[in-house]
Amino acid sequence: MAVFSVLTPFLALVLCVVSGILVLRSRHQSKVVDPRGKTQADFKPWVDQDLQDDCEVPTREDEEGEWVDSNMEDDVLHVPYSPQRHPEDEMLQRSQHFYALMNQRRSVRFISPEPVPREIIDNVVHTAGTAPSGAHTEPWTFVVVSDADTKHQIRLIVEEEEEMNYRQRMGDKWVKDLAKLRTNWIKEYLDVSPYLILVFKQTYGALPNNKKKTHYYNEISVSIACGILLAALQNVGLVTVTSTPLNCGPQLRLLLKRPPNEKLLMLLPVGYPAKDATVPDLSRKPLEDIVVHI
Amino acid sequence: MAVFSVLTPFLALVLCVVSGILVLRSRHQSKVVDPRGKTQADFKPWVDQDLQDDCEVPTREDEEGEWVDSNMEDDVLHVPYSPQRHPEDEMLQRSQHFYALMNQRRSVRFISPEPVPREIIDNVVHTAGTAPSGAHTEPWTFVVVSDADTKHQIRLIVEEEEEMNYRQRMGDKWVKDLAKLRTNWIKEYLDVSPYLILVFKQTYGALPNNKKKTHYYNEISVSIACGILLAALQNVGLVTVTSTPLNCGPQLRLLLKRPPNEKLLMLLPVGYPAKDATVPDLSRKPLEDIVVHI
Numbered sequence: 001m002a003v004f005s006v007l008t009p010f011l012a013l014v015l016c017v018v019s020g021i022l023v024l025r026s027r028h029q030s031k032v033v034d035p036r037g038k039t040q041a042d043f044k045p046w047v048d049q050d051l052q053d054d055c056e057v058p059t060r061e062d063e064e065g066e067w068v069d070s071n072m073e074d075d076v077l078h079v080p081y082s083p084q085r086h087p088e089d090e091m092l093q094r095s096q097h098f099y100a101l102m103n104q105r106r107s108v109r110f111i112s113p114e115p116v117p118r119e120i121i122d123n124v125v126h127t128a129g130t131a132p133s134g135a136h137t138e139p140w141t142f143v144v145v146s147d148a149d150t151k152h153q154i155r156l157i158v159e160e161e162e163e164m165n166y167r168q169r170m171g172d173k174w175v176k177d178l179a180k181l182r183t184n185w186i187k188e189y190l191d192v193s194p195y196l197i198l199v200f201k202q203t204y205g206a207l208p209n210n211k212k213k214t215h216y217y218n219e220i221s222v223s224i225a226c227g228i229l230l231a232a233l234q235n236v237g238l239v240t241v242t243s244t245p246l247n248c249g250p251q252l253r254l255l256l257k258r259p260p261n262e263k264l265l266m267l268l269p270v271g272y273p274a275k276d277a278t279v280p281d282l283s284r285k286p287l288e289d290i291v292v293h294i
Numbered sequence: 295m296a297v298f299s300v301l302t303p304f305l306a307l308v309l310c311v312v313s314g315i316l317v318l319r320s321r322h323q324s325k326v327v328d329p330r331g332k333t334q335a336d337f338k339p340w341v342d343q344d345l346q347d348d349c350e351v352p353t354r355e356d357e358e359g360e361w362v363d364s365n366m367e368d369d370v371l372h373v374p375y376s377p378q379r380h381p382e383d384e385m386l387q388r389s390q391h392f393y394a395l396m397n398q399r400r401s402v403r404f405i406s407p408e409p410v411p412r413e414i415i416d417n418v419v420h421t422a423g424t425a426p427s428g429a430h431t432e433p434w435t436f437v438v439v440s441d442a443d444t445k446h447q448i449r450l451i452v453e454e455e456e457e458m459n460y461r462q463r464m465g466d467k468w469v470k471d472l473a474k475l476r477t478n479w480i481k482e483y484l485d486v487s488p489y490l491i492l493v494f495k496q497t498y499g500a501l502p503n504n505k506k507k508t509h510y511y512n513e514i515s516v517s518i519a520c521g522i523l524l525a526a527l528q529n530v531g532l533v534t535v536t537s538t539p540l541n542c543g544p545q546l547r548l549l550l551k552r553p554p555n556e557k558l559l560m561l562l563p564v565g566y567p568a569k570d571a572t573v574p575d576l577s578r579k580p581l582e583d584i585v586v587h588i
Contacts, residue, residue, distance in 0.1 A: 078572040083398055084531060085566065088411060091530040095417035098529045102424040102522060104377055117382060122581060123389035129584045130396040131521060132536045138579050143586045150588050217538070220517045220559075224536070227425060227521020228396060235392045236385040237378060242426045242518070244511070256588065265514075272379065278372040285432050287416060290423045292437045294444050294550065 102231060103284070108239035110277035111193040111269055118146070120236055121195055121270065128229035133221035137213070139202035140222045142229075143256050146195050153255055154198075155190035158245045158267070162187070165247075189241070193269035197240075198252060199226055200262040222265050233270060239277075240268040396525060397578070402533035404571035405487040405563055412440070414530055415489055415564065422523035427515035431507070433496035434516045436523075437550050440489050447549055448492075449484035452539045452561070456481070459541075483535070487563035491534075492546060493520055494556040516559050527564060533571075534562040 086094065125142045133139055145151055162185035190196060201222040205213040215221075226242070233240055245252065249264035380388065419436045427433055439445055456479035484490060495516040499507040509515075520536070527534055539546065543558035 076574040076576065079575045081400055081402060081567060081571045081573040082569075083400075083533070083567065086531045088414075091414050091532075092411065092417075095414045095421070095526065095530050098526055099417050099421040099424070102421050102526075105424060106375055106377075107426050108375060117386065118587075120382075120385050120389045122585065123386075123393050125585045126581045127389070127393040127396050129578060129581070130393070130399060132401050132524070136574075136576055138584065140584055141586060142584055143588060145588045147588050219514065220538075223514045223517030224521035224524065227518035227523075228525050229521075230426070230518065231522050231525045232389065232392055232396075236389050237380045238385075239377070244514075256586075273375060273377065275376075277375045279375040280370040280430075281373045282370065282430055284423060287420045287423070290432065290434060290436055291416065291419045292435060292550075293412075294437060294439045294441050 102234060105230065105234040106239070106279045107241040108273050108277055108279060109187075109189055109241050110274040111189045111239060111271040112274045112277075113192045113194065114272050116194050116238065116271055118144075120238075121197075124229060124232040124236065124238075125197070127232040128225045131221065131225035131228050133225075134215060134217035137202070137205060137215045137218070137221070139205070139215040139218040140225050141200040141202065141258065141262055143198040143200065143258070144195055145198065145256075148191075150255070151193075151196055152191055154196060154252060154267075155187060157248050157251045157255065158187055158190060159185055161245065161248050161251075189269040193271045195270040197229075197268040197270055198256060198264060199229075199266040199268065200253070200258055201265045202262050204261045219265065226266055226268075229268070237272070238270055239273045240270045243267050243269075396528060399524065399528040400533070400573045401535040402567050402571055402573060403481075403483055403535050404568040405483045405533065405565040406568045406571075407486050407488065408566050410488050410532065410565055414532075415491075418523060418526040418530065418532075419491070421526040422519045425515065425519035425522050427519075428509060428511035431496070431499060431509045431512070431515070433499070433509040433512040434519050435494040435496065435552065435556055437492040437494065437552070438489055439492065439550075442485075444549070445487070445490055446485055448490060448546060448561075449481060451542050451545045451549065452481055452484060453479055455539060455542045455545075483563040487565045489564040491523075491562040491564055492550060492558060493523075493560040493562065494547070494552055495559045496555050497557055498555045513559065520560055520562075523562070531566070532564055533567045534564045537561050537563075 121144055125144065128142065129138065129140065131140075145154065166185055199222060201218045202215055203218055204215050207213050230240070230242070243266065245264070245267050252264050252267075253260075253262060415438055419438065422436065423432065423434065425434075439448065460479055493516060495512045496509055497512055498509055501507050524534070524536070537560065539558070539561050546558050546561075547554075547556060
């Protein structure tokens with residue numbers, strides 16, 4: 001039997017192609033599943049300043065252009081810092097009052113259409129912007145929507161996606177559970193709330209030389225800013241519900257004309273609670289269940 | 295030339311093997327890179343209540359046992375909610391004062407060894423625990439370390455990792471930049487601070503029937519809680535620096551005897567600022583650079 005045959009080159013070719021694909025995939029995959037590997041590319045010199053974002057996986061978008069690490073510590077002047085100091089008893093009181101205030105916060109889906117002064121919303125957003133961020137990149141954009149048409153378009157996009165999700169999930173049980181599910185994807189508050197705050201994370205920025213600057217930990221940074229935003233809303237007596245419209249990010253980004261480096265992280269309807277607002281009757285874990293002293 | 299040869303079965307065999315590997319990888323990869331796919335397994339019925347965590351990718355740990363979706367909306371009584379309401383001028387004032395307070399916050403690495411009453415720290419952590427979380431899972435554990443030995447062991451683990459990171463990165467420039475880098479990995483505050491708060495995210499929980507309950511969006515939920523924690527610290531006049539010890543998570547988890555479902559998200563040294571504390575002379579973006587009105 002001959003060593004070579006008409007099939008040999010064909011099989012060899014197919015083998016090469018498949019192997020090629022395999023290598024490419026494994027490369028891509030290693031990037032995806034091991035974003036914290038200690039290779040040159042992954043090293044983060046400013047880690048102590050910084051927040052970790054496991055989500056920083058390369059996407060086609062991110063891979064364009066040349067990447068540059070940033071280290072705010074370099075060449076930055078240091079200045080004295082001596083903030084106001086309170087006596088111990090006052091600190092204790094302040095800590096108690098702030099806990100009491102924050103503990104009254106609830107996620108509220110029934111929001112009043114009453115107008116809210118825009119200056120208050122601006123102060124709340126400005127407060128969120130004081131959050132720390134990886135290498136001080138401040139990778140957030142707060143899109144505040146009060147225009148009725150835009151709010152309605154947002155509602156249509158979100159509800160369509162939600163309904164699709166529920167239908168796919170439910171399958172047979174669909175008809176039976178329709179009524180119950182309906183309440184889950186109908187989001188009246190998207191029309192009713194005086195403001196919708198759409199929080200975008202900037203996955204990368206632009207340097208003066210037009211090189212891309214990676215925003216490591218951008219998701220954690222923006223989430224921390226959202227925590228401070230929730231505190232600021234509670235402090236003035238406004239309510240919201242923390243939501244992430246599943247799969248709507250790209251459509252909403254286009255609707256709001258945000259650049260490709262921005263990705264939707266959260267959508268927060270903001271206003272006064274409706275007169276007849278209700279919340280699920282849930283309690284929070286007691287302190288001893290969330291803290292461990294060593 | 296013959297259609298078949300001695301090489302044919304060999305090549306065919308290799309082709310099968312390689313194809314097999316390719317298929318397996320692509321399956322695994324699709325899990326990893328497409329955690330939001332709308333398959334049965336990935337569907338999140340409580341998405342509106344919830345926060346998105348792109349980091350929810352299956353790991354060996356997560357794949358053990360049987361997974362159960364949770365939906366806090368089911369079978370939960372709803373109760374009226376009418377929080378305190380302030381007149382507009384008071385709201386405006388409160389929003390201005392809270393912004394002024396939060397805008398004084400800085401990341402501080404020079405922390406005083408002076409003791410801080412534990413009750414104040416407890417109130418601060420309790421406040422962080424009021425954050426919203428995916429399906430109300432409250433997926434956080436705050437380990438508050440005041441024990442000197444444990445603090446020192448934490449320092450040794452963190453500094454060793456940091457030094458390794460810098461050495462690997464620096465290569466040739468190593469000797470030249472040694473002095474400058476040293477300041478980057480020496481973390482005196484880990485010994486000096488009266489408290490180290492290590493914030494762990496619970497990637498999954500246990501149901502009464504011992505099934506695992508996935509904690510979707512646990513990283514975003516815990517990051518929001520950290521934002522509220524930073525606000526609570528600032529409110530009482532204590533300082534910290536938001537840090538994520540790169541690659542130290544597993545070692546620190548074992549040192550602090552945390553269970554495998556918990557992963558370290560942040561390490562916050564907490565105390566009064568040192569008398570001679572300095573901070574990098576940085577400014578924050580003006581409001582108009584972070585907000586867009588529509």
